[in-house]
Amino acid sequence: MKKVILSVFVLSLAVLVSCGDKTKKDSTEAPKEEEVVKEEVVEVDPMQNKGIGPITSVTLAAEVDQELAKKGAEVYKQMCSACHKAEKRFVGPAPKGILERRSPEWVMNMILNPEVMVKEDPIAKALLAEYLSPMSNQNLTEDQARAVLEYFRTL
Numbered sequence: 031m032k033k034v035i036l037s038v039f040v041l042s043l044a045v046l047v048s049c050g051d052k053t054k055k056d057s058t059e060a061p062k063e064e065e066v067v068k069e070e071v072v073e074v075d076p077m078q079n080k081g082i083g084p085i086t087s088v089t090l091a092a093e094v095d096q097e098l099a100k101k102g103a104e105v106y107k108q109m110c111s112a113c114h115k116a117e118k119r120f121v122g123p124a125p126k127g128i129l130e131r132r133s134p135e136w137v138m139n140m141i142l143n144p145e146v147m148v149k150e151d152p153i154a155k156a157l158l159a160e161y162l163s164p165m166s167n168q169n170l171t172e173d174q175a176r177a178v179l180e181y182f183r184t185l
């Protein structure tokens with residue numbers, strides 16, 4: 031990844047140098063190149079990625095809501111355990127520790143909108159490339175998906 035960022039940087043430097051003469055009159059062009067580089071670096075942080083779907087903001091309380099987590103465990107057992115095992119790779123990845131690698135919004139959007147996520151979200155696309163079979167939409171309600179998210183916090 032460092033190599034990619036570095037080569038983007040080197041490339042933009044090259045652009046800057048090659049435009050040097052022409053842009054002397056118009057000094058607004060150079061800073062634009064630098065902005066582009068910064069944006070690409072920010073997008074690489076997975077915890078900043080909220081995914082694509084109905085969920086834009088999730089607040090997690092400091093304490094796990096055990097009642098909600100219990101409901102989530104039931105939904106998970108019925109709708110997800112055919113393809114997921116809590117602590118082991120199966121048809122799909124193990125959800126244990128998922129909130130250390132993904133934002134809560136991303137997780138809920140992956141549950142509620144997997145068809146679009148595996149086509150357009152960079153992390154989900156990489157997962158599909160690795161796991162090969164697509165995650166199917168189990169048509170959970172937002173409340174059910176939220177409960178499953180709470181259950182994931184207990185794993």
Ligand code: HEC
Binds near residue numbers: 132165
């Ligand atoms: C038909 C099998 C299948 C079912 C059923 C299924 N999943 Fe998945 N899931 C996958 C696969 C495969 C992936 C990896 C992405 C891909 O290949 O599309 C995945 C990815 C995920 C991810 C992202 C994991 C990560 O490490 O980022 C989450 C979260 C997830 N599934 C949650 C669920 C939940 C919750 C349910 C039940 C509502 C569910 N899945 C039902 C197959 C399934």
